[in-house]
Amino acid sequence: MALHDVSFGVPQGGIKAVIGPNGAGKTTLFNIITGFLTPDRGQIIYRGQAIQGKPAHSVASRGIARTFQLVQLFDHMTVLENVMVGRHRLTRSGLAGGIFRLPAMRREEAEIRAKAWEALEFVGLADRASQPSGFLPLGLKRLLEIARALASEPRLLLLDEPTAGMSPEERQLTRKLIKQLWDQYQLTLVFIEHDMDMVFGIADRIMVLNHGALIADGTPDQIRANKDVITAYLGEEA
Numbered sequence: 001m002a003l004h005d006v007s008f009g010v011p012q013g014g015i016k017a018v019i020g021p022n023g024a025g026k027t028t029l030f031n032i033i034t035g036f037l038t039p040d041r042g043q044i045i046y047r048g049q050a051i052q053g054k055p056a057h058s059v060a061s062r063g064i065a066r067t068f069q070l071v072q073l074f075d076h077m078t079v080l081e082n083v084m085v086g087r088h089r090l091t092r093s094g095l096a097g098g099i100f101r102l103p104a105m106r107r108e109e110a111e112i113r114a115k116a117w118e119a120l121e122f123v124g125l126a127d128r129a130s131q132p133s134g135f136l137p138l139g140l141k142r143l144l145e146i147a148r149a150l151a152s153e154p155r156l157l158l159l160d161e162p163t164a165g166m167s168p169e170e171r172q173l174t175r176k177l178i179k180q181l182w183d184q185y186q187l188t189l190v191f192i193e194h195d196m197d198m199v200f201g202i203a204d205r206i207m208v209l210n211h212g213a214l215i216a217d218g219t220p221d222q223i224r225a226n227k228d229v230i231t232a233y234l235g236e237e238a
Helices: 026-033 056-061 079-085 094-100 103-123 138-151 168-185 196-202 220-225 227-234
Strands: 015-019 064-066 156-160 188-192 205-210 213-218
Touching (some): 026 188, 103 138, 205 220, 213 220
Parallel strands (some): 064 156
Antiparallel strands (some): 205 213
């Protein structure tokens, strides 16, 4: 089983890190929460409602956004267009408005573009807005995914290894950006990460998965001192 008996909560406005060895079930957990996989049993309760088994677009419409371990962008679109796609759940004009270019649709498109620019400026990619996203280096693609997720105005943001493949300098900048993101947008944030400086530096709670099971869930100090976590993941030197 990829996951079994995993039970946890995240308070509104909290920052929770999910850590564990490769293959522990971390991305599977995100895929189940966001509707890419359906659990065999159990419940996922978000803001008082059960969402397990809901399709991905339905989950997104409730204000849950995510990034991916393997970057998922529209490489043929520009950087700006990729972020504009993130506003899809908030559009209201419909097919007729798009075909006939009705005034309401034009106003909505202008708002989408303005919000997309705002997200790009936040992550520092506004100067690359007209470039095809496929030509960006991996570190900037991860920032673009964050911008696209922000454009959907989420209440809950799930980041899957946001600093993977980055240089130490890029990781440090991204760590600051994510903390600033939480401060500015007042999000609930859950992130998967292997960079322990980031995990212990910004998370207020940390949960640890190993072989699909939850072996610890606590404050950074509690996780540092947990013998099961040290054995399974952090190592004796930690």
